Amino acid sequence: MTKQAANDNCRVQLFSRSSSRQNPGVSAWTCYGCNDKAEKITSGWIDHSTNIRSELEGLVSTLKTYPNGTCITYHSSSDHIVKGLNKHMHTWSKNGWITSRNNEVANVDLWRKLACEHKRLRIKTVWVHHKAIDKILPVLKEELSLTFQAANDTA
Incomplete structure (x- = not known):
């Protein structure tokens, strides 16, 4: 079985969101992972x-937090992250982490x-609009809001 064929049957679905009121500034993130047996929410701030x-x-x-070899479909609303994982990361690594613009x-x-x-796990990355993530997983938006509030309360 090829790596691509294995990714098509991923059991873990992972979604993430992040938020900053000022960019840069206090920034919060939250991830929601689920499979047919369990759910996991992780969150934090910088x-x-x-x-x-x-x-x-x-x-x-x-x-x-996932064991070696876990097959994950990662859903992100960040075009930059999706393209980075799907298209650019291998080239960046091969080129000493230098972009095509020599930066x-x-x-x-x-x-x-x-x-x-990415080497340790089997990850398939797909883009999804943040409003779709919020609609499918309102708990993710709620957790992000709570995390962001906690970050601001400590700042």
């Missing part, structure tokens, strides 16, 4: 971050960690 960095941080933190990849520390998780 005192001074961008929305993209926050979502990458949340994704890395959440992926680390260092933004958030390279997190992309390197994602590359390690």
Whole structure:
């Protein structure tokens, strides 16, 4: 079975959202993972971050909680993250984490960690509009709101 064929039958569905009122600023993230046996919600915040960095941080933190070889379909509303995972990460890695414009990849520390998780797990990444995620999983939006509130209360 090819890696692509295995990904088509992924059991874990993972969704993420992030939010910053100021970009950069206090930024919160939340991830929701589920399969036919269990659900898992992870969340956190970063005192001074961008929305993209926050979502990458949340994704890395959440992926680390899954055992080796887990097949995951990751749903993200971030076009940047989806394209990074599906198209650019392999090339960036091969080119020493330098972009086609000869600049260092933004958030390279997190992309390197994602590359390690990508090797350890079987991940298929798909883009979905954030409003669709909110409609399918209102709990994700609620958790993000609570996490963001907690971050602001401590700031």
